[in-house]
Amino acid sequence: MLGTLYNTATVLTGASAGLLLHKRVPESLRKAAFAAIGLFTLYIGVDMMASITRPIAIFIALVIGAGVGNAVGLDHKIRQAANRLGEGEGAAWVQSTLLFCVGAMTLVGCMQDGLLGDPTVLLAKGTMDLISSVFLAAALGRGVLLSAASVLLIQGSLTLGFATLGTGIPDDLIAELSGLGGILLLALGLDLLDIRKFALIDLTWSLLLLPVVLWALDTLGISN
Secondary structure, three states: OHHHHHHHHHHHHHHHHHHHOOOOOOHHHHHHHHHHHHHHHHHHHHHHHOOOOOHHHHHHHHHHHHHHHHHHOHHHHHHHHHHOOOOOHHHHHHHHHHHHHOOHHHHHHHHHHHHHOOOHHHHHHHHHHHHHHHHHHHHHOOHHHHHHHHHHHHHHHHHHHHHHHOOOOOHHHHHHHHHHHHHHHHHHHHHHOOOOOOOHHHHOHHHHHHHHHHHHHHHHOOOO
8 A cells, every 4th residue: 555655645745736836837837737748648548558459348348338427427426516615626636536546557556566565656656646736736726636535545445456356357357457548548638638528437437347348248259
């Protein structure tokens, strides 16, 4: 859990600094930094997508996940609930939570910390999140600070989950989950760049459905 605790502390520290610097950071610098974070998120997403070897499974998981997410409406409910704390904070919370918690570094880092007790990857990720959270909080406000709780809950749960499950998770499933996470990060990057808005929380249902979809396709003898 050391990596998750460090990552939580860096988001709290960076977001607090960003809120304090809000009026001192020029609008042009905030926009430039925000664009850079969005572009780098796109890069990470595209890079992660290279691990996909079962595109049909990914497609089916995304479509079904979007349908389930739309029916449940969790994205809308979370934004509504968080926005009661202040205008726009729900969107900031969702965006920053996904930026900090969806990705190969989160998955691999939690695996290493949970299975091997090695927090190295999460320590590196936490340092990156420290820098990102400063500019995100300066641009988006207090919602970024709330995402520290999301980091603690999500990464902490993943780390404990991997520690409980042991080494029984197949490498090919990890690769497909990382690739699907890359697609979600691509959507997040477009969202951050204000190119296209997505109900990102609704789409994350696809991560839960992917193992079931892969099992179903294997049972039917569909390999790709």
